[in-house]
Amino acid sequence: MSDTDYVRRIQNASVYDVAIESPLDFARNLSARLNNRIWLKREDLQPVFSFKLRGAYNKLAHMSDAELANGVICSSAGNHAQGVALAAQRRGAHAVIVMPVTTPAIKVDAVRALDAEVILHGDTYDDAYSHARGLEAQRGLVFIHPFDDPDVIAGQGTIGVEILQQATERIDAIFVPIGGGGLIAGIAAYVKSVQPEIRIIGVEPDDSSAMRDSIAARKPVVLDHVGIFADGVAVRRVGDETFRLCQQYVDDIITVGTDEVCAAIRDIFEDTRSIVEPAGGLSVAGAKKYIADNQIENQSFVTINCGANVNFDRLRHIAERAAVGEHTEMLLAVEIPEEPGSFRRFCEKLGTRGITEFNYRYSDTRNAHIFVGVQLRRGQKEQRELVAQLRDSGYIVEDLSDNEMAKLHVRHMVGGRSPGVANERLFRFEFPERPGALLDFLHAIGTDWNISLFHYRNHGSDWGRILAGIDVPEDETDKLEAHLEELGYTHWEESDNPAYAMFLS
Numbered sequence: 001m002s003d004t005d006y007v008r009r010i011q012n013a014s015v016y017d018v019a020i021e022s023p024l025d026f027a028r029n030l031s032a033r034l035n036n037r038i039w040l041k042r043e044d045l046q047p048v049f050s051f052k053l054r055g056a057y058n059k060l061a062h063m064s065d066a067e068l069a070n071g072v073i074c075s076s077a078g079n080h081a082q083g084v085a086l087a088a089q090r091r092g093a094h095a096v097i098v099m100p101v102t103t104p105a106i107k108v109d110a111v112r113a114l115d116a117e118v119i120l121h122g123d124t125y126d127d128a129y130s131h132a133r134g135l136e137a138q139r140g141l142v143f144i145h146p147f148d149d150p151d152v153i154a155g156q157g158t159i160g161v162e163i164l165q166q167a168t169e170r171i172d173a174i175f176v177p178i179g180g181g182g183l184i185a186g187i188a189a190y191v192k193s194v195q196p197e198i199r200i201i202g203v204e205p206d207d208s209s210a211m212r213d214s215i216a217a218r219k220p221v222v223l224d225h226v227g228i229f230a231d232g233v234a235v236r237r238v239g240d241e242t243f244r245l246c247q248q249y250v251d252d253i254i255t256v257g258t259d260e261v262c263a264a265i266r267d268i269f270e271d272t273r274s275i276v277e278p279a280g281g282l283s284v285a286g287a288k289k290y291i292a293d294n295q296i297e298n299q300s301f302v303t304i305n306c307g308a309n310v311n312f313d314r315l316r317h318i319a320e321r322a323a324v325g326e327h328t329e330m331l332l333a334v335e336i337p338e339e340p341g342s343f344r345r346f347c348e349k350l351g352t353r354g355i356t357e358f359n360y361r362y363s364d365t366r367n368a369h370i371f372v373g374v375q376l377r378r379g380q381k382e383q384r385e386l387v388a389q390l391r392d393s394g395y396i397v398e399d400l401s402d403n404e405m406a407k408l409h410v411r412h413m414v415g416g417r418s419p420g421v422a423n424e425r426l427f428r429f430e431f432p433e434r435p436g437a438l439l440d441f442l443h444a445i446g447t448d449w450n451i452s453l454f455h456y457r458n459h460g461s462d463w464g465r466i467l468a469g470i471d472v473p474e475d476e477t478d479k480l481e482a483h484l485e486e487l488g489y490t491h492w493e494e495s496d497n498p499a500y501a502m503f504l505s
Contacts (some may be wrong), residue, residue: 006189006245010157012376014061015054018090019046022159024166024302027271030284030502034291038284039171039299040268041163044276046307048110050232051156051306051375052083052146055182057156059144060087067091072142075132077103077125078232079307080146086115096141098132100124102432104311109383123432126236147182148239157186163302164194172299173199175290177282177306178211179233181242187304188249202246202253203286205230205261211238211246212253219243228430229258232279232307258404259325264288268305268321277310278318285325288387292388324401329356330386331371331406333502335396349393350374350386359411369502371400371411394489398498404428406499409455409467424452425480426500429466430490441466442489449480453504467494468505 022045027038043051060072071094074084081097088095091295095116099108099295102123112118121131136143145152165175174191176184188200204212207227214220220243226234238246256264264281267288268274283303290296310318323329336342357373383401390397400406405428431441445451445468453469472480484491494500 003164006150006154006157006186007193009154010161010186010190012156013054013058013151015058015155015158015159017061018057018086019054019158021162022046024163025272027267027284029271030267034288035297037169037286037298039045039167039300039302040272040274040284041159041274041302041304042160044280044305048079048082048086049308050079050083050303051159051183052079053086054083054158055147055152055155055186056080056083056144056151057087057090058158059151060084060091060093060147062151063142067142071096071139071141072144073098073132073136073139074144074146075099075128076146076327077128078107079309080144081107081111081116081201082114082309083146085111085116088116089114091269096132096135096139098128100128100432106311107309113232113419125234126287145239146183146233147180148241149182150241153182153186153189153241153245155186156183157190159183159304160187160190163187164191165330167300167302169300171195171198171302173201173251173287173290173355174304175201175203175254175283175287176304177233177279177286178202178204178238178240178246179208179235179279181211181238181246182251183304183306184211185242185245189245192249199251200249201286201290202250203282204253205233205282206254206255206257208234209253210235211243212255214238214430215247215250215253215274218247225494227258230282232277232309233282252290254286254289256282256289257325257402259321259407260285261287261325262318262321263323263325265318265328268341274305274308275315276305276308278314280305280307280310282306293471321407323356324407327383329401330374330383331357331400331403332374332390332410332434333398333406333499334370334372334390334401335367335502336370338366342368343370346370346395349390349395353377353386357411365461371406371503398502400499403497403499405467405494405497408465410499410503411457422471424469424495425477426453426467426469426494426497426504427484428492428494429468431464432465441489444489445470448483 022042025040031038073096075098085095096115097111098119101120178184184202205227223236261281262279266283287301336346353373359371448473452471455467
């Protein structure tokens with residue numbers, strides 16, 4: 001499809017039967033802090049709290065009466081499901097939505113409330129997708145792709161039209177979250193054709209960088225594993241058409257970490273009093289990183305708040321990680337002498353900085369290991385200075401601010417030593433979260449080896465996270481590794497993690 005075809009499709013897209021023209025809000029607090037003008041495109045205010053209804057409705061609006069009479073089908077665990085369900089309801093078509101069994105009830109109920117037929121199948125999106133494509137053929141339904149469809153791309157592109165109409169000043173760049181690529185492809189195709197001087201910058205999670213990796217490889221690639229925190233953009237493979245458009249129009253792609261996304265969610269809340277989902281915080285996180293890395297001032301940036309469908313239970317995890325992501329808190333593991341007054345002397349080294357967390361467990365008569373959170377006023381520079389200062393004072397220090405295992409698990413289990421375990425190996429696992437999933441995991445691990453350490457926290461997401469120690473004799477190492485591979489659970493060995501060495505081993 002030619003560039004002019006996309007501009008025409010976007011200009012003629014039919015979305016406003018269901019979508020609103022979302023406001024372009026000025027982020028006053030964030031702008032002042034970053035010395036740039038930051039604008040928030042508020043797609044979180046759409047009727048289904050996400051931009052996805054634009055593309056879904058535009059697709060259905062271009063279907064024939066015969067196709068609508070047959071009905072539509074899609075696979076989704078979230079925003080696309082609600083978009084298709086609402087679009088079908090407005091167009092008088094029957095919608096079948098295939099969702100993984102692990103989908104939280106709040107999302108399933110939201111889709112059913114829009115009169116869609118919900119089918120729960122499989123543990124993952126890939127399972128649901130395969131089942132939906134099978135039902136498409138069996139029942140003669142029309143499959144509505146979440147991103148790799150010209151009409152869907154054109155529907156999302158109407159956001160670009162609105163931004164250019166709403167902007168009251170020259171825009172230097174637009175930051176857009178990337179999952180499968182439909183949103184950024186639509187915005188980029190329009191904006192670059194009308195105002196090519198505006199930079200289009202995509203933002204992906206560090207652990208779900210399918211578009212960045214595809215651009216680098218010059219062809220769509222399939223990721224072995226995608227991160228689960230920003231589930232709205234957790235896509236293993238981008239679309240062929242979205243890849244083509246991004247390769248042609250997108251100027252740069254930035255990746256950000258979980259803590260940076262959590263900090264961005266807090267930034268958006270402080271300016272709007274609204275809470276976006278992790279995918280909705282990506283573009284602000286990307287803009288902050290771009291500004292810091294390039295030392296930019298006095299420019300105007302638009303960020304896309306793409307959605308607000310976040311489970312309430314996840315807010316605890318988001319709040320916990322936001323301070324680290326903003327570099328207003330650091331996490332330290334420190335070895336101090338096991339003697340009276342040692343904790344007071346350590347706190348004196350911290351000066352007037354606030355302590356946000358302190359965990360301690362007696363280890364032996366000589367030394368103690370503490371896990372401590374420290375408030376920062378000057379970000380990463382102060383973080384580096386404090387570590388150097390403590391080491392110069394003779395303390396053994398590990399900065400755990402970027403240690404995922406420490407932040408997910410160890411901070412909640414300091415002191416859990418077991419000196420009687422001689423051959424412990426430590427693993428982190430991820431598994432689909434659903435009723436009975438924890439028991440299923442334990443059955444899968446089996447009874448051949450003793451579980452010597454175990455920590456599980458439910459973060460209100462579709463996936464569970466476990467830290468497990470397994471006591472395995474040296475001559476059974478190969479047998480254990482073969483068993484873990486057969487299980488199929490995503491896992492990482494953490495036996496060499498410094499947080500484990502200081503607090504748990």
